[in-house]
Structure formats: structure tokens, C-alpha cells
Amino acid sequence: MAKRTKWQAFHRWAGLLFAIFLLIFCVSGIILNHRDLFAGCNVSRSLLPSSYHIENFNNGSVKGTIALGADSIVAYGCNGAWLTDRRFSQFSDFNSGLPTGADRRNIRGIVRSNDGSLWCAAQFGLFRLDNGSWRPVELDGNTERLSDITLSPDSTSVTVLTRSAIYQVDAEGHSRRIELAQAEGHSEKVSLFKTIWLLHSGELFGIAGKIVVDIVAIVIIILSITGIIIFILPYSIRRAARRSLQVKTRRLSSSLKWNVHWHDRFGYWLLVLTLLIAVTGMCLRPPLMIPFVLTKTAPLPGSTLDNPNPWHDRMRAIRFDSAADRWLISTSDGFISADRNFSHAPVAIDAAKTPPVSPMGVNVFEADGTGNWIVGSFSGLFSWNPATGDVTDMTTGKPYERKRGSRPVASTMVAGYSSDLDTPDAVVFDYSKGADITGADRALLSSQPMSLWNTALELHVGRCYNPFLGPLSDLFVFLAGLLLTLILISGYIVHRRARNKKLTQTKHQ
Numbered sequence: 001m002a003k004r005t006k007w008q009a010f011h012r013w014a015g016l017l018f019a020i021f022l023l024i025f026c027v028s029g030i031i032l033n034h035r036d037l038f039a040g041c042n043v044s045r046s047l048l049p050s051s052y053h054i055e056n057f058n059n060g061s062v063k064g065t066i067a068l069g070a071d072s073i074v075a076y077g078c079n080g081a082w083l084t085d086r087r088f089s090q091f092s093d094f095n096s097g098l099p100t101g102a103d104r105r106n107i108r109g110i111v112r113s114n115d116g117s118l119w120c121a122a123q124f125g126l127f128r129l130d131n132g133s134w135r136p137v138e139l140d141g142n143t144e145r146l147s148d149i150t151l152s153p154d155s156t157s158v159t160v161l162t163r164s165a166i167y168q169v170d171a172e173g174h175s176r177r178i179e180l181a182q183a184e185g186h187s188e189k190v191s192l193f194k195t196i197w198l199l200h201s202g203e204l205f206g207i208a209g210k211i212v213v214d215i216v217a218i219v220i221i222i223l224s225i226t227g228i229i230i231f232i233l234p235y236s237i238r239r240a241a242r243r244s245l246q247v248k249t250r251r252l253s254s255s256l257k258w259n260v261h262w263h264d265r266f267g268y269w270l271l272v273l274t275l276l277i278a279v280t281g282m283c284l285r286p287p288l289m290i291p292f293v294l295t296k297t298a299p300l301p302g303s304t305l306d307n308p309n310p311w312h313d314r315m316r317a318i319r320f321d322s323a324a325d326r327w328l329i330s331t332s333d334g335f336i337s338a339d340r341n342f343s344h345a346p347v348a349i350d351a352a353k354t355p356p357v358s359p360m361g362v363n364v365f366e367a368d369g370t371g372n373w374i375v376g377s378f379s380g381l382f383s384w385n386p387a388t389g390d391v392t393d394m395t396t397g398k399p400y401e402r403k404r405g406s407r408p409v410a411s412t413m414v415a416g417y418s419s420d421l422d423t424p425d426a427v428v429f430d431y432s433k434g435a436d437i438t439g440a441d442r443a444l445l446s447s448q449p450m451s452l453w454n455t456a457l458e459l460h461v462g463r464c465y466n467p468f469l470g471p472l473s474d475l476f477v478f479l480a481g482l483l484l485t486l487i488l489i490s491g492y493i494v495h496r497r498a499r500n501k502k503l504t505q506t507k508h509q
Contacts, residue, residue, distance in 0.1 A: 005497075011490040016231050018483055019224040025281075025480070026217040026224075028456035033201055033210045035453050039124065040101035042449035049467045051432075052458070054446045057088075058415075058434030061445045063363060065418040066110050066118075073420045074118075079448035080105035081120065086422040088440035097134030098122060103451035109149040111158055115171060119158045121149035126160055128173065137173045147361075148317045153340060161318045161329075164309055166342065181345040182310035183336055189296040190305055193284070196292055200280035204303045216273050219266050226263040230256065267491050275488055282481030285461060286474050293359075317362040321386060323371050328386060330362045330375075337386075353389025355382035355400065358408045364417040376414030381428055 004012070031038050045053050054061045060078040067073050071085045074094055079102050081094040098105050098120075106123040113119065118129040119137075123145050127134035139160065148161040152168060160167040166178040182188070195204065202209030233256040240249040267274075282288055299305035305312075317330040320340075327338040329346065335354045338346040356379040364376030373384045374394070382400060383392040391400040395412055416429030421437070429435045458464045462476030469476060 005494075007490045007493045007497075011487060011494055012231065014483060015224075015227045015487050015491070018480075018487065019228055021480060022220055022224045022484065024459055026221045028460040029201075029217050030214055031453060031456035032460060033203075033214060035103070036124075038452050038456075039103040040099065041452035042102050043452055043455040045448075045450050048450065048455065048458075049464060051466065052450060052464075054434075054442075054448060056434030056436055056442065057429055057440075057445060058432060060415045060431060061448065062418070062429050062435075063107065063416040064109065065420040066112055067420045068112075073418075074110060075418070076107040076110050076120075077416060078102065078106050079445065081107055081110065082445065084441075086420060088421065088437050090441045091444040093444075095134070096132060097130075098127065099124070101451060102449055103453050106451075108146050111149055111151050113151060113158065113171070114155045117171070119149060119169075121146045121160055126167075126169065137169060137175075139167050139169070139175050139177075141177055142167065144313075147315055148365075150319050153320050153322070159318060159320075161315050163315055164307075164312045165315070166318070178342050179309050180311050180336075180338060180342065183346045183348045186310060186333070186336075186348055187296065188299065188310055190299055191293055192295040192297050193289060193292040195297060195300060195303075195305065196280050196283045198304065200277060200284060204300065204305065206304055212273070213277065216270060216277050219270050220274060220277075222266055223263060226259045226266075229259045230263060233259070264495055267488070268495055271488060271492055275485060278481045278484040278488065282478050282485075285477035288478060316357075317365045319365050319367070319373070321367075321373075324387060328373070330357060330365065332359075332361075349386070350389065352402065353386075353391070355384045355391045356380070356402065356408075358413075363415050366417060366419070374417065376417055376428070378409050378413040378415075378431065380410035380412055381414045381417075 052059065057077075062075050063077040065073045065075045068083075073084055073086060075082050075084055075088070075091075080098060082091045083094040084091045095105060099122075104122060104124050108121040108123060110118060110120045120127040120129070120134055126137040126139055126146065126149070128137050129135075139162075142162055142165075144162040144164055146160060146162055150159050150161075151157075152159045157168060157170045160169060160175075164179070166180070167175045168178065169175045198204035200213075202211070202213030205212075233252055237249055237252045237256065240252060283292055299307070307313075311331065314331045314333055315329065316332060319328050320326075321328050321337075324337075325340055327340070327342070329336050329338060333348075334351050334357075335349040336346040337349055338344070355375045356377075357375070358378035360378050362375060362377050364374055364381065366374045368374055368383065371385060371387065373386065375382050375384050381394040383394055384390070392398070393400045395410075412428070413431040414428055415431035416435075417426060418429075419426040421427050423437070427435050427437065460477075462469075462473050462480070465476055466473040472479075
């Protein structure tokens with residue numbers, strides 16, 4: 001047997017050891033690319049690391065509550081809505097009529113209008129309670145996920161926020177779509193990070209781009225499986241030859257030749273696209289992601305980012321500030337305000353006079369009755385007075401001091417908030433730690449599954465490996481992308497050398 005070169009040895013062993021992770025990357029990536037298709041699928045949290053288990057109402061299981069009576073409230077979060085009391089002493093299902101699947105029951109908000117109607121904004125649709133069951137309410141022309149819901153100023157209709165637009169829905173369920181004009185001084189540029197993100201998934205070019213990326217993922221799956229077969233078959237062939245099993249030896253040799261042929265062909269034909277997927281994936285996690293997040297660029301012409309709506313995919317939360325008779329809207333570019341009827345262009349609010357908000361968006365946006373707003377995200381919990389611009393850190397009780405370059409994730413990752421419980425103070429639900437509520441019933445919510453889509457996301461970005469890799473899990477995607485790049489390049493070098501050698505031998509014959 002000819003001695004293998006260093007590139008051959010590297011491609012052989014690195015590819016073999018990394019093949020399982022590549023299969024996980026590809027399968028999870030395909031799931032992430034088709035969220036609607038897999039929205040009804042769940043995964044038991046018992047199959048996941050302990051950090052994904054629901055204990056003490058963590059992991060977004062409670063985002064908020066709404067009071068129905070003297071001792072009756074509805075708690076809602078990432079797994080639906082639940083009827084309970086002000087002590088959380090018992091829970092019962094309140095999801096009748098909602099679609100199945102944890103992803104479809106991810107509740108963004110529930111409000112109660114003046115006539116007593118309950119309105120629920122789930123991630124994929126608006127619902128109204130009718131005779132104890134949630135009934136869907138159509139939002140004309142909407143194809144996006146919902147971001148938020150709140151009462152309109154008249155308290156009889158509701159205002160629903162999608163990722164790009166505002167819908168006002170009257171008591172009869174008729175909706176009106178509103179797209180805000182561009183705010184003065186607002187830039188249409190998008191972060192380079194987002195461009196790379198959509199390029200990695202293919203979404204930058206719509207469904208056609210997604211399909212191309214899916215094909216690349218399938219090719220990587222084929223390369224991984226055929227690579228494993230190519231590694232194993234020579235041992236089987238030698239064993240069959242030693243036993244003089246000629247028919248089996250020929251069959252295995254033919255299979256090896258077939259797998260080598262297609263392994264080489266697929267790897268060569270789609271090398272550039274596969275490298276593009278590997279490199280863009282590396283750029284979406286630390287350490288490479290940081291400069292891309294800070295860099296703004298014009299949307300790529302003809303891409304999905306090149307949209308006439310200046311707020312396309314930027315809207316996150318909305319509330320009406322009755323004291324100032326205006327709307328307050330949280331966007332991915334900061335807070336803006338709009339007049340009562342959305343008749344004029346919105347106004348950007350000075351970032352120095354607003355609370356920090358994590359890139360994951362606002363989770364708490366509540367008026368405290370004194371003119372201040374309680375704003376919570378993974379960046380912490382703050383009291384904000386929009387009129388004066390004063391921001392107080394509610395964890396320390398001190399005025400917030402904005403620090404340049406500070407981490408977007410605080411020690412308290414606020415995932416939910418409730419002032420409806422029988423507790424001395426309002427309850428803050430931390431994403432990791434939850435909330436320690438004495439005497440609370442934890443059994444029903446703790447048994448709720450995780451959506452397949454979210455599970456795929458955790459696998460794809462490497463957070464699932466935290467129990468095994470610790471702090472290195474943050475670098476897992478970068479290291480995996482780097483290794484895949486080297487495997488692909490080494491495979492190309494081996495292929496070219498073998499091809500050149502074959503051509504040379506043919507010339508000398």
C-alpha cells in the first residue's frame with residue numbers, strides 16, 4: 001500500500017472524526033431553513049442537557065401574566081398559556097384552539113380589551129378567545145411572525161406588531177396594515193452580520209437560495225456518509241480476501257470504487273458553495289462575528305434585504321404612552337416614537353436616553369403607572385422615563401451608565417415579568433434561573449417539550465455542547481467551520497494530485 005501524504009492523512013482522519021458533527025450541522029441546518037414545516041414537531045427536554053430543562057419557570061416558560069379575576073390569572077410563555085392563581089399554586093391548560101407544537105404556541109403577548117375579550121399573539125398568528133377556545137384572526141396580507149400585541153388607545157381594539165409592520169384590529173376582527181415611513185436620520189443600512197447570516201442560510205435570495213443551501217447540506221451529508229464507507233470498506237475487503245471470498249471481495253471492491261467516485265465528484269463540483277457555507281458559518285459566532293455586527297452596509301440589490309419598507313424585519317415591541325399621547329416602538333435599531341394615528345413619519349429617540357436592549361429583543365415592556373416604563377431584556381431590567389430620558393437600573397437602583405463596548409447580556413437575563421402575583425414585589429423571571437416562588441406548582445410547565453426548531457438551533461450554534469466543552473462551546477462553530485474548510489481544501493488537493501498523476505501516467509503509456 002502506498003504511503004499516504006500528509007494531506008491524505010489529514011483529510012482521512014479529520015473527516016472521519018468530524019463526520020458525525022457534520023451530519024448534525026446539516027440536518028439541523030435544513031430544519032432551521034424550513035421553520036414552518038417543522039413547527040409542529042417537539043423534542044422532550046429529558047433528552048437534552050439539564051440547562052434546557054424547565055425548573056422554577058426558567059427558559060422563557062413564563063413571559064408575562066394577565067389577570068382575569070380576583071384570584072385568576074393567565075400565565076404565558078414559550079409553551080403556550082396556562083390558567084393559574086396569584087400564588088402559582090396550580091396550573092391548568094389554557095391552549096384549546098391553538099395549533100399543536102411548542103413553536104406554534106410561543107406566545108408573544110395576551111391582552112384584554114374593554115369588552116372582556118382576550119387576544120393572544122402567538123408567534124405564527126393572532127387569536128381571540130371564544131367560548132373557552134382560541135379562534136384564529138386573519139391579518140390581511142401578513143406572512144411574517146408576530147412580535148408583539150398591545151391594546152390600542154381606545155382599549156376596544158388591539159394593535160399587533162409583526163417583524164415589519166403594524167396591524168390595527170377592531171372588535172370584529174377586521175385588520176388594517178400600516179407600514180411606517182422612514183424616520184428622519186434613520187439609515188437603511190443593515191449590519192454586515194445580518195447579510196452574512198442570510199447568505200449562510202440562503203434566505204438572502206428567498207426560497208431559491210434556501211433550496212441551494214439545502215442541496216449543499218445534502219451534498220455534505222453524502223460526503224460524510226461516503227467518507228465513512230470509504231474508510232471502513234478496505235478493512236472488509238482485506239478480510240474477505242484473506243478468507244478467499246472472491247465474490248464478496250469483488251462486490252465490496254465495486255462498492256468502494258462507486259463511493260470513491262461520487263465522493264470525489266460531489267466534493268469537486270460543489271467545492272466553492274460548500275466553502276462559502278463553511279466560511280459564512282464561522283462568521284456568525286465569536287470571535288469573528290463582533291466586527292461584522294458593528295459594520296453597517298447597504299442592502300445587497302435584489303436580495304430580500306433590499307426592501308422598500310425601511311422597517312423591514314426590524315420591529316420588536318410596541319406600547320402606547322398615554323401620558324405623551326404617542327406610540328413607543330422598540331426596533332432592532334433602537335426606540336422610535338410615532339403619533340397616535342401613525343399619520344406622520346416616526347421619530348428616532350436618542351439612544352443615550354433609552355435603556356439598553358439585548359439583540360434578542362425586548363421581553364418586558366410595562367407601564368408602572370407613574371409615567372415610567374419597565375423595560376426588560378437579556379441586557380437587564382430598567383425603569384425608563386421617555387419624557388426626561390432618565391434610565392434606572394432596577395437591579396442596583398442606580399442611574400444607568402452606558403458603557404462603550406459592554407456585553408449585551410447582563411447577569412440577570414430578563415425573560416419575563418409579572419405584577420399579578422401575591423408577592424411583596426413584582427416577580428422577574430430570569431431566563432437561566434427562573435423565579436423562586438414559594439409553594440408554586442412546577443410540574444405541568446416543567447413537563448413541556450422544546451420545539452424541534454429551537455433544538456436544531458441549539459445544536460447548530462453549539463450551545464448544546466456546553467456541558468462537555470464549557471467555555472469552549474462559544475468557539476465551537478468557529479473551530480468547526482475552520483476544520484471543515486481545511487477538510488474541503490485538503491480533499492481538493494488530494495483530488496487534484498490524484499488526477500494529475502493519472503493524466504501523467506496516461507501520457508506515458
